[in-house]
Amino acid sequence: MSLLSPWSLAWLGLLVPLVLLYVLKRRRTRKVIGSTLLWEAALRDLRAERPWQRLRPHLSLLLQALVLVAGAIALARPAGAGQIPAGARLAVVVDASSSMAAVEDGESRMDRARALARSYARDLPSGGAMMLVAAGAEPEVLAAPTADRVRLESALDRLDVGGPGADLEAAVALAAERLRDAPDGSRIVVLTDAAITGTIPLAASVPVEVSRIGGAAVNHAVIALDVRARPAEGAADRADVFVRVARYGEGSGDVRIRAVTEGGAELGARRVTLEDGAPLGVVITADLPPDAAARGSFVRVSVEPVGGEDALALDDVAVAPSPAARRLPVFLVGDAPGAVRRVLAADREVELYETSLSRLAARDDDAPVLDGLFVYCGEAPDDAPPGDSVVVAPGGDAVFGVALGAPVERPTIVSWEEADARMRFVRFGDVHLGAARPIASASVQPLLTTDAGPVIASLARPDGETTIVALDPADGDWATRPGFVVFFRNLLERARHRRAAGGIGEGALGAPLRVPVRGDGAVVVRTPSGATRRATARGGVAVVAVPAEPGVFVAEVDDRELYALRHLTDAEESDLRPRAVFARSDGGGGVATVEPVEHRESWPWLAAILLALLAIEVLWGTRRGAPA
């Protein structure tokens, strides 16, 4: 057994004044009176009235000393015996989802969980070991089973709220696997707010105890945001900001919805009343002109309760690119088929620039980086440019490292990837292709497959993606079909969307940024709150760990800036009310959730009360005193 608060043994110092109180005579005022006969009789009466025999002073002193010793030891918080047996292991699984950032009574759920986990670490018996698992979207072992409290403390310091979702099932399974051969008495403690809908099966091979943190906190959230252009007469940059907000918690409450550009320009505000479980859509119309670089700014929408409470701040802000970013520069390189040129030119939100490989190669190094979609027709450079690109009817044996097969005449279309956004509303059922070159590389994602192999495929790179169309659209009847136009419009829409998102793939709140970098350069990321994070790229990608913070992250890489948008907009996560049901994975019944037990914290209070009462008794009995 160890003492968690050994300094509390200082209370034993009270033994000295306790003894002194018995040794020292009480100071009384001497007073001569006529006769003490009646006083003597009265005091005899008092003694006779007592229901118990008065203890002899030395026995009283002994008892009080024992109480003092017991109280001091209680304050020293002996621990271990009641926790896990010596040598057993304890796995603490902490819910790291966004809802754990909810603040209740001045303390976040994560802080509470961290404190509880820290108390478990402190209470480890001799020979015991503890592991710490963060249950985010992916479980992560922060500390393998160890008795090293320094390591555990370090792991606890790294424990923080992540993005939406907590895979408690996987986290508990991971912990159970680590405790598979642990001695009897080992167990898993899950610290979660249970703000998850549904039943969560938990591993049954090791006893699991679920401690629920937090209550039914009221929360207001932005659960959806979209910005769509709505050009009007004389206002080409007009856009609608569609916001969907919700209240989770009993009753109703007023909130103020405010939309601004990331630069701080006010777009509009609304005050609405929200009812529990009834999301409300709000539209704010504003003019969002592009900046000098023809980029649209980002729209930042926030929701703020008016005089009410709001437990979670992470979901109060959402960001979205403004429609101005839809103006996509398209650099048409090479001799493009007429059908391709027409479909590109037909898109009013495309700024089409025709050029050639030679002209591109002749650009000065100091010239501005061309930021847009490259459409290569016939020839393509050896290396793919940053960003998205399309290669149509490529020549040569390979394009961007992807090998191309020999042309195949009139291949039969076998399948196409309907789930891919580029193939949305595109049908090839009655399309007849002319010559096509099968794309012979496993590193691509086939989009259109013929009996000769994939002829349209997607090549994903860290800094962009390339869609390879290994056929001439004009050769065959595809270019005459609506699906051809839709396919290219889908390509443009996808490129526009990816460009508007800033060049870094979308990710959940708190998810690390995967920043494409040429070579192995360094990346500096500015968080929405102004903090910076640095990382070094490996293999063309720098993975930058960022805090779970909603807003626009700006990555400075090479000589350009890339943007990443992060927000929660997850109704499931914003509903902070506990509702998860935990069950044993082997079907052995439910796992009850319990409130975190504070019994160790109550002992010091009880002991303090005990000591206070003792002090009063001693003071009363020896100084103020019952009649002698």
Place this chain on the structure above:
Amino acid sequence: MSLLDPAFLRRLSQLRLLARRRFAGASAGARRSTRRGSSAEFADHRPYYPGDDVRRIDWNAYARLEELVLRLFVAEEDLSLYLLVDTSASLGEPAAKLDTAKRVAAGLGYVALTGSDRVSVWPFADSMGAVMAPIRGRKRVGSMLRALDALEAGGATDLSRAVDQLLARRVRPGLVAVVSDFMDPRGYARPLDRLISERHEPVLFHVVHPEELDPTPGGDFLLVDAERGTEVEVSLDGRAVRAYRRRVAAFLDELSGYAKKRGLFYGRVATDADFEDALLRYLRAA
């Protein structure tokens, strides 16, 4: 304040007037003796023996009974008042108690002297002090007051011994006014019973101090008995004070009950009250 102070003397004069108004018509010294004498009030007959006063032979009875009998009459004699004043140390704590006791004794003596009764002062503590011999007549009031005024507190209380010493003087039966706080460890019943058995009539004047009856709560005290030196540690909390009050009430009830049971007068005189009130109560009851 001295008993010879003019203000106190005026209070004694007023006391006398009050007493006279209450007992108008009573002749001075006209108290019926328990002894038969030569007054006009017939009491009994007895046979004549040679040597008897032949003037008291009832000749009418001789004519009817042919026996010589003497007529016996109730003797009229002056009253003897013994002022048994407690001067123990307990009367000196606080000093107001002895002062009150002196005033009570002075008042009684004054009324008696102005009524032609015989008055003597018997101060006592653990033994009898300097006794003032019986005096009579209004002109001796000053002597009595000086004797009382000179009394000082000291010593333990021993009423039994004082009564024994009084009776050893074979004094005439009379009124024995015991002015005391009756705080006698040996008790007061036995000596008072002894006085009664010797045909004395004890009159009890109980001198008390308000603080003795109802002590003020609060404080830790080492109480020292003024007579015995006994020390008692007391914290004047509510419980202790309540217990003491119960004891005081029981003591007062016991003393007054004893007096009532034996037909004795019992008057309580508080140091903060007029001593005349207790005297007038006694005079009305006499």
